[in-house]
Amino acid sequence: MNAFLESLPKIELHLHIEGTLEPELMFELARRNDVTLPFDSVEQVRQAYEFEDLQSFLNLYYQGMNVLYTEQDFFDLTAAYLKRCHDNAVMHTELFFDPQAHLARGVSISTQVAGITRALDEAEATYGITSGLILSFLRDMSEEHALETYEAALPYREHFIGVGLDSAEVGNPPEKFERVFERARSDGFHVVVHAGEEGPAEYIKGALEVLKAERIDHGIRSLEDPELAKTLVERRIPLTVCPLSNVYLKTVPDMSAHPLPALIEHGLCVTLHSDDPAYFGGYMNANFLAVQAAFDLSRDTWRTLSLNAVEAAFVSDMRRDALRQRIEAYFEQS
Ligand SMILES: Nc1ncnc2[nH]cnc12
Numbered sequence: 623m624n625a626f627l628e629s630l631p632k633i634e635l636h637l638h639i640e641g642t643l644e645p646e647l648m649f650e651l652a653r654r655n656d657v658t659l660p661f662d663s664v665e666q667v668r669q670a671y672e673f674e675d676l677q678s679f680l681n682l683y684y685q686g687m688n689v690l691y692t693e694q695d696f697f698d699l700t701a702a703y704l705k706r707c708h709d710n711a712v713m714h715t716e717l718f719f720d721p722q723a724h725l726a727r728g729v730s731i732s733t734q735v736a737g738i739t740r741a742l743d744e745a746e747a748t749y750g751i752t753s754g755l756i757l758s759f760l761r762d763m764s765e766e767h768a769l770e771t772y773e774a775a776l777p778y779r780e781h782f783i784g785v786g787l788d789s790a791e792v793g794n795p796p797e798k799f800e801r802v803f804e805r806a807r808s809d810g811f812h813v814v815v816h817a818g819e820e821g822p823a824e825y826i827k828g829a830l831e832v833l834k835a836e837r838i839d840h841g842i843r844s845l846e847d848p849e850l851a852k853t854l855v856e857r858r859i860p861l862t863v864c865p866l867s868n869v870y871l872k873t874v875p876d877m878s879a880h881p882l883p884a885l886i887e888h889g890l891c892v893t894l895h896s897d898d899p900a901y902f903g904g905y906m907n908a909n910f911l912a913v914q915a916a917f918d919l920s921r922d923t924w925r926t927l928s929l930n931a932v933e934a935a936f937v938s939d940m941r942r943d944a945l946r947q948r949i950e951a952y953f954e955q956s
């Protein structure tokens with residue numbers, strides 16, 4: 623089954639490009655840009671991957687990305703991730719970037735977008751991997767800053783497909799960002815929101831009702847509110863679940879305690895992804911294998927999860943048909 627899962631054609635819908643920064647590249651970019659890291663070696667960075675909660679991870683995540691300055695840095699980061707996609711049989715990826723975190727170091731949105739999209743275009747030409755870029759706002763900053771960032775990003779609007787909301791969840795409910803999401807929606811962007819990762823089910827409700835999220839990132843606390851769970855099922859709102867992330871950030875005690883089987887059983891539109899794979903023990907295949915080791919899911923359940931991701935992707939009808947056919951053909955032949 624593991625070999626079957628490794629080659630299974632996949633769709634990544636919850637991935638922070640800054641969370642793919644492996645320590646080796648972190649050191650290379652630090653040297654290139656004359657940045658002093660608070661670590662002596664690659665091993666020391668990896669040893670720091672012991673998180674207590676989301677905030678303790680975010681501290682290291684923001685620290686790590688401080689080596690990114692030039693268009694080439696963003697290209698190298700994204701190209702390395704796309705090579706991993708190829709190795710993990712990923713056919714399509716929708717990735718987040720955190721422009722506010724880089725603006726704080728004086729790196730323009732133009733530089734960020736140019737480097738990332740150059741790598742995305744190359745990967746489509748080289749590997750046939752299609753992609754979409756999602757501009758994510760940091761919820762621990764003000765809505766004014768999000769609005770300013772949105773304005774600054776608009777000249778590059780052709781390069782992104784949607785907006786998202788990430789960073790420290792508890793104490794920063796979705797309602798705080800009502801205006802900027804309304805604005806992005808009216809400009810035709812897709813809307814996704816991190817909710818119910820550490821925060822309560824109430825935040826998922828806010829993401830859905832106030833920000834009108836089309837997908838919920840994580841959403842693992844959805845079952846705590848049965849009415850909400852019913853709405854999510856009826857409206858086929860996808861939950862982009864990241865199992866290894868949840869274990870690493872201790873939002874679940876261990877994989878065997880993950881609510882994934884209950885979410886699937888409930889009929890929710892669950893999809894599986896990798897979040898910040900450099901920090902959480904691996905990419906798509908590592909997540910699939912960890913889930914399989916814990917829950918021994920049937921082929922039929924894997925087919926459902928894969929087709930959920932086809933349904934949840936922000937792609938044209940033509941691309942959706944092609945993605946579905948690749949998955950259906952794989953299940954028929956393997
Ligand atoms: N797992 C996560 N939750 C919230 N914000 C993030 N930014 C990067 N990874 C994140």
Ligand SMILES: [Zn+2]
Nearest residue numbers: 788816839897
């Ligand atoms: Zn995330």
